[in-house]
Amino acid sequence: MGRSFEQYQKQKLISSYFSVVLSIGLVLFLLGVLGLLVINTKKMADHFKEQITVSIFLKDEAKDSETDQLRKTLAMAEHTKSATYVSKEEAAEKHSAEIGEDFQDFLGYNPLKNSIDLQLHANYVTPEEIELIAADLSEKSYVEEVSYDKPLVGLLSENVKRISFWILVASGIFTFIAFLLINSSIRLSIYSKRFIIKTMQMVGATKTFIRLPFIWTNVKLGMLGAIMAMLALGATLFYMDETFPELMLFEDLEMLAVVFSSVFLLGILISLVCTYFATQRFLNLRTDELYY
Template sequence: MDKMMFLLSEGVKNLWRHKLTAFTAIFSIFLTLSVAGSLMIVGQNTNKIIEYLRGKYKIEVFFNENVSDKQIASVVEEFNKINGVRSTTLISKTDAGKIFKSQFGENILDIVGYNPLPASCVVNVVQYQIEKMNIMPIVERIKSYPEVDEVQYQGRLIYRIETYYQKFVKIMTVLLILILIISVFIISNTVRLTIIAKKELIQALQLIGATRSFVKAPFVIEGVFHGLIGAILASALLIVGLEIGSGITDSVIKLKIQYSPFILVGILSSLSVVISFLGSSRAISKFLK
């Protein structure tokens, strides 16, 4: 327990003892996390947009004239079981007539003497899916039912939206990973400067019989503190920026930026602890080799 307290206090004292390197490390982490946090917020909001768009994807299915309402109801039940289908809305011939009247103001029976409008069904697809949404298997499956006369969908548009979204997700992921890897190297090199400055301490510790983990611990603890301070500063900057940005987008395009301050702080803190732990461990381990 006393040993732990000593290592912890050494880690904290080192923050003060190595002011310049602490500032450099904290500033690097702050910049890295601000960029990473911004990317995450952009990603999260893009997700919301794609979910909204997917909510608008519709497959309209028209049934053959000679199919009974009972058969239609049973086929629609089958549609609900297709993988990727979120919900279905059945529009009977009578409903179609009502829709016609609401849209054109006249009764279809009065115009042509009978109801030529087919029974139909609107199939809505799932909104939450990370991978590219391909509605063609759903369309093909629906088309395979003999009761179905025609299927209409915005195939080309959906394909383009999904393709662009997937490219965006890939670029964002690569960018984020790249930033995190770079930050591990930045932190590692910053900690190396501290270590070079503290060469005497490390040698003294080794000479008096300190184990590798005892020598490493204060540097790793110091690194984790750098990470936490950097994360707090980056979170503060992002939250202030997002609040201002959200106010602007809300007044201009009636759209609020979606984010949770608690989740943001949580993710950035954990991320920074992990990267600063990896960075400082890497640096001190390389030195002790």
Template sequence: MATERPSRRGAAAARSPWRQLLESYFLHHRKTAHDSALRLWRSPIASLMTWLVMGIALALPVGLLLLLSSLQGVSAGWESTARVTLYMEQGASTEQLDRLRVQVASRKDVTDVAVITREEALAEFRASSGLADALDYLDENPLPHTLLLTPSPEVRNTQGMQRLVDSLESLDSVARVQVDLGWLQRLNTITDLLGRGVWALGLLLAAAVILVIGNTIRLAIENRRDEILVAKLVGGTDTFVRRPFLYTGIWYGLGGGIVAFLLLQATLWWMSGPVERLASLYRSQFELTGLSWDGTLALLIIAVALGWLGAWLAVKRHLDAIEPSQIEASR
């Protein structure tokens, strides 16, 4: 036991320098982060202005992306319930309607077929149009037999629907085939164009955030020039001197991300009522969706990364130009 204790003490002594070095390293990081946060807290107005600028710049593209994702979700739901309307010739008989229904229902690219006879169509039109008196003067029913087809999911795209329409138009007793997907395709094209525009806007605003943080850090470097010169005179490395400003950029980014999240939540709460009322008037399922937990975390990470990048660029450009030799030159 006597010989074992010194060996353990020796091993602990051998590990202690590395452990002390790591503890000192992390302690300095924690102290630097704390001091950087206190500096921002002591100038609340300037910090709040920077956070607001970052929050607005981040909230604008994220809010537009959320709006576009909601529109794309609604359009996808409309596309999944799209139907093909098949109008038969005016003189088609009921027997021809039954044969056509059986023929269409046997197709693999059609999942459901609903039949609307001429009499049913006229009765529905009479009830919904308010022209019952005028329709009584007609000699014959002007409406044809109609089939409502539900295409299978694998053909619910531009090419598949076009092939289905061409095939249906070649059938006997078919006068016209109508697909109400043209406006939906135009909507998808517009939303795709707007999505690219939002990404371009987001990149421009991200560059603006980096420039704002860089200019703020540059002013902080100028205000602490004497402190930086003294730190370099006593042997402080560039990494040591750079670290407080990088943490300042991180705090700016984190604060800007939180402000952006609060702005998004407030905007969604303010707009949710009118949007729900408008959607109910059009019997639509459209609703504005906010950020998920993953989206919120991604927003904060991006904001912190932008803050750190802006600080690093400013420090790289302006801090390296401050050297102790400037003291001798000033004398």
């Protein structure tokens, strides 16, 4: 009978520990995902910004030397990610492939212009910067027109600012919620041992002596939960990298190390703080208050 009760108590203890580890792991995983999202918001925004093309259409009388010189100058400029020359013939082939028929047969000639497709580094994809670049290029005598999607550039810049702000707000709120959830799990775990705490206190044990085993136990549980969260984060990162390789999620290893280290340290810190205050609460209660 005694062995059966002992086994039941051990199973109950393991179940309690498992629920604490699981709750800490899930909360830290979600917190880590949010951290990765915050870090990669700029990277994702930069990726979309750098897909915007500024088309520089050249006049028919533009000399090959002028065109080649412009392309080389643009390629060397600090704002340029790539500068690609597109002949009117290549543009016609591409347009015909898109519409599914050769428009030159209908028109009898090729109305398109030779052009240079310019893609900028993300920092320069703002309405003000592109406007300055376009104005400078338009002044050249052999450039007929500089074209880009102005509404899209404005909308992209505005949305990036708005999304970044709300992600930061959500991060703050979620960190607070994470603390509350982990605190609740640990307090429930310690609540079941409140009579043991009070018994130890009544036989003369100091508060520090009583508190330390609980803190150490829950810090270890916090570590296990953090490791679980880190493994889940790693798996998620590998999956995302395989699905969206253009995001280059493993390019900035230092920032990833910061996120993973933060998750681990948060698991320890939150467990330590929550355990301290939970045990302190029961240590300060009178014996008759333990029943409420």
